[in-house]
């Protein structure tokens with residue numbers, strides 16, 4: 001497979017991505033929702049400066065369907081312990097390489113406690129996690145924050161994703177998911193309610209991130225307070241593209 005390098009300046013991260021050729025796998029592209037999520041992550045992951053030298057207050061973060069895993073790398077840079085997950089082993093191998101090339105430490109997956117005995121800051125691990133597989137008991141109520149972008153692109157994915165989010169989150173955990181709004185509707189909120197997830201949605205048209213414009217961004221929030229919700233709303237507004245350049249609209253790079 002041939003690769004090219006994409007530099008994501010706003011996140012100060014460069015990514016090796018498979019060169020476009022033939023039919024491309026979903027994981028091998030950088031999706032607009034992922035670029036937006038990467039820009040929102042600093043609003044919800046406290047930076048390492050706010051917990052110097054302490055591993056107690058380090059956030060445990062998991063990204064679902066991480067693909068090229070840009071939001072995970074941004075969260076790790078801020079000092080979180082991040083588990084990048086996908087159904088595709090190839091995507092996880094590339095996410096590890098990209099972490100290393102951005103000087104982020106990679107730890108072997110450690111079931112049950114993916115971030116224990118790690119120093120604070122800048123570390124990731126990978127774990128194969130398919131939303132349709134049985135829930136993994138050792139990951140129950142483990143994470144402070146679940147991230148995901150463009151992982152609910154078909155109606156049939158809403159339920160398995162909601163089920164995973166509920167399973168993985170600590171009781172006071174939070175989730176931040178960004179989507180292109182293909183499938184969100186009343187049924188999604190009902191499904192979340194079934195799983196005990198109190199969801200709030202923010203919708204914003206024409207959101208620009210890293211030079212790319214997504215026609216519609218739907219941000220799903222679980223567990224955040226009103227102040228954080230307002231900061232996220234303000235940030236999305238500040239990212240809104242003033243005029244529509246049809247060439248820029250699309251789902252992915």
Ligand SMILES: C[S@@+](CC[C@H](N)C(=O)[O-])C[C@H]1O[C@@H](n2cnc3c(N)ncnc32)[C@H](O)[C@@H]1O
Pocket residue numbers: 026027028029030031032033034035064065066067068069085086087088091129130131132148149150151153
């Ligand atoms: C549209 S891509 C989004 C990738 C990345 N989150 C982004 O925003 O750039 C969907 C991702 O979900 C993963 N995926 C699809 N079905 C999955 C499943 N059943 N379990 C886990 N991951 C899955 C794909 O491998 C791919 O990485």
